[in-house]
Amino acid sequence: MKTLVSPFDKKDLAELTAGQTVFISGVLYTARDEAHKRVCEYVRSNKPLPFDLKGATIYYAGPCPAKEGKACGSCGPTTSARMNKYAPALFDLGLTAAIGKGEMSEEVIKAIKRNNACYFAAIGGAGALYGDRIKKCDLVAFPDLLSEGVYRLEVENFPAVVAIDSNGNSIYKNF
Amino acid sequence: MRKINSKQIEYAVYRLALKAGVNLTEPCLKSLENSLKRETSASAKFALETVLENAETAKEQNMPVCQDTGVAVVLMEIGQEVFIEGKLLSDAVNDGVVRAYKEGYFRKSTCDPLTRENPGDNSPAFLHTEIVSGDKIQITFLPKGFGSENMSKLYMLTPADGVEGIIDAIVKTVELAGSRPCPPVFVGVGIGGTFDVAALNAKKALTRNPGVFSPREDVKYIEKTALEKINALGIGAQGFGGKITALGVSCLLAPTHISGLPVAVNIQCHAVRCEKGEI
Numbered sequence: 212m213k214t215l216v217s218p219f220d221k222k223d224l225a226e227l228t229a230g231q232t233v234f235i236s237g238v239l240y241t242a243r244d245e246a247h248k249r250v251c252e253y254v255r256s257n258k259p260l261p262f263d264l265k266g267a268t269i270y271y272a273g274p275c276p277a278k279e280g281k282a283c284g285s286c287g288p289t290t291s292a293r294m295n296k297y298a299p300a301l302f303d304l305g306l307t308a309a310i311g312k313g314e315m316s317e318e319v320i321k322a323i324k325r326n327n328a329c330y331f332a333a334i335g336g337a338g339a340l341y342g343d344r345i346k347k348c349d350l351v352a353f354p355d356l357l358s359e360g361v362y363r364l365e366v367e368n369f370p371a372v373v374a375i376d377s378n379g380n381s382i383y384k385n386f
Numbered sequence: 387m388r389k390i391n392s393k394q395i396e397y398a399v400y401r402l403a404l405k406a407g408v409n410l411t412e413p414c415l416k417s418l419e420n421s422l423k424r425e426t427s428a429s430a431k432f433a434l435e436t437v438l439e440n441a442e443t444a445k446e447q448n449m450p451v452c453q454d455t456g457v458a459v460v461l462m463e464i465g466q467e468v469f470i471e472g473k474l475l476s477d478a479v480n481d482g483v484v485r486a487y488k489e490g491y492f493r494k495s496t497c498d499p500l501t502r503e504n505p506g507d508n509s510p511a512f513l514h515t516e517i518v519s520g521d522k523i524q525i526t527f528l529p530k531g532f533g534s535e536n537m538s539k540l541y542m543l544t545p546a547d548g549v550e551g552i553i554d555a556i557v558k559t560v561e562l563a564g565s566r567p568c569p570p571v572f573v574g575v576g577i578g579g580t581f582d583v584a585a586l587n588a589k590k591a592l593t594r595n596p597g598v599f600s601p602r603e604d605v606k607y608i609e610k611t612a613l614e615k616i617n618a619l620g621i622g623a624q625g626f627g628g629k630i631t632a633l634g635v636s637c638l639l640a641p642t643h644i645s646g647l648p649v650a651v652n653i654q655c656h657a658v659r660c661e662k663g664e665i
Contacts, residue, residue, distance in 0.1 A: 230429055230626075232428075232429070232432050245502060272453065273453065273493065274453055274493070275449075275450050275453045275455065275491055275492055275493040276491045276492075276493070277491070278449075278491050284449065284450065284453065284491050284493070285444070285449050285450040285451070285452065285453040285455075285493075286453050287440075287452055287453050287454075289454070289533065290533045290536070290566050290567075292566050312533075312565070312566075312568065312624065313533075313564070313565040313566040313567075313568075313624075313625055314564055314565045314566065314625060332565075332624060332625075332626070334432075334433050334436040334437060334440070334624060335452075335533065335568035335624060335655065336437055336440065336451070336452045336568045336655055336656055336657040337436050337437055337439075337440035337452075338440070338444075338449075338450060338451065338452040338453035338454070339440050339441075339443040339444035339447065339449040339450065339451055339452075340436065340439055340440040340443045340444075342449060342453065343443055343447060343449070356504070357494060357504050357506055358453075358493050358494070358495075359504075370432070370436050372429055372432065372433075372624075372626060382429065382625075382626055382627070383564070383565055383625050
């Protein structure tokens with residue numbers, strides 16, 4: 212199985228096709244509903260973002276607290292469709308990829324296509340497995356949001372499926 | 387009259403919550419293993435294999451099986467010969483939940499519905515009590531994640547809609563949910579009662595084991611037929627396409643009004659977590 216390292220090279224993303232299984236390693240930023248809302252407010256009011264979106268990969272997730280000796284607690288993907296409202300703007304701002312679970316809207320698919328980006332589906336409900344593969348976890352923004360804040364993760368071998376490829380093909384349309 | 391101290395209840399809730407957050411139920415694991423055997427879609431098999439590996443990791447490392455450790459739903463049947471001394475019952479339950487979510491390194495997911503402010507301790511628990519005969523307390527702890535809760539629906543059907551209307555409502559709910567609630571799902575259905583009773587019964591139906599049908603033939607027909615139709619939708623594990631979209635359909639009935647047929651459909655993701663205890 213192919214291993215991809217984030218931040219991704221768009222040339223590598225262009226070779227992926229919907230339905231393909233991959234491992235993802237490297238740097239990811241977590242963001243859920245509230246963090247997305249704030250990032251979009253920052254953009255609207257021209258405030259500098261607390262992390263660089265350009266070339267970044269966002270993981271739609273909110274971790275459990277880490278036990279002693281662990282970098283992170285359980286941390287599987289959350290439902291991506293709740294980010295439909297925000298995702299197109301973030302892809303247009305330079306976001307390269309998103310990882311979550313479940314289908315996303317037509318608007319998101321179009322944004323992925325025009326930016327040659329990619330959307331990966333991690334396996335929902337596999338929080339312990341993903342948490343165990345997070346080797347570093349640092350809070351970078353919005354501490355008041357607790358688990359919904361933005362965390363910078365360094366991960367190894369996250370199992371995922373290419374759900375929407377850079378040509379706009381979606382695994383969710385094929386059944 | 388049997389006296390039970392609130393400390394016993396608090397401790398029981400704490401223990402059940404700790405266990406529920408980490409472990410899938412045995413019937414759920416069996417059902418997932420069977421699904422993997424029957425599934426033919428490669429992506430769906432990959433998802434099911436990952437989910438089963440995850441259950442092992444969670445157990446070995448004593449980590450929450452899913453990061454969405456949910457809101458704490460507590461169903462309690464209290465024998466009417468029981469006298470509870472000590473704290474207010476709801477305080478005892480909340481304190482047990484708060485302790486478990488802290489010590490278990492569970493995520494704290496409750497918040498104000500408008501300000502979205504998170505108290506950071508996963509309180510309050512959603513406690514439903516029922517007075518029954520006897521001198522015991524039965525406690526069921528159901529951590530309920532919201533990826534699946536968000537996909538639940540309530541229909542106020544008419545008597546003319548009948549059994550076929552009920553089956554259509556169940557199947558339609560799962561179809562609309564698509565890939566979002568972490569299929570294969572477990573579907574709890576409350577049939578009859580009032581608006582509120584149907585919803586609570588749908589939640590209670592999720593405390594039954596997936597794959598077990600109702601002993602009542604007409605109810606079993608609804609469960610089996612709905613399950614077959616759901617699995618014919620082709621959504622599959624994680625929405626990747628496949629044969630297994632649901633692990634089971636479980637209905638709980640209540641008498642209703644001559645004018646109505648409430649049907650509540652509560653969706654549970656494949657991570658079925660439910661622990662029961664008795665004091």
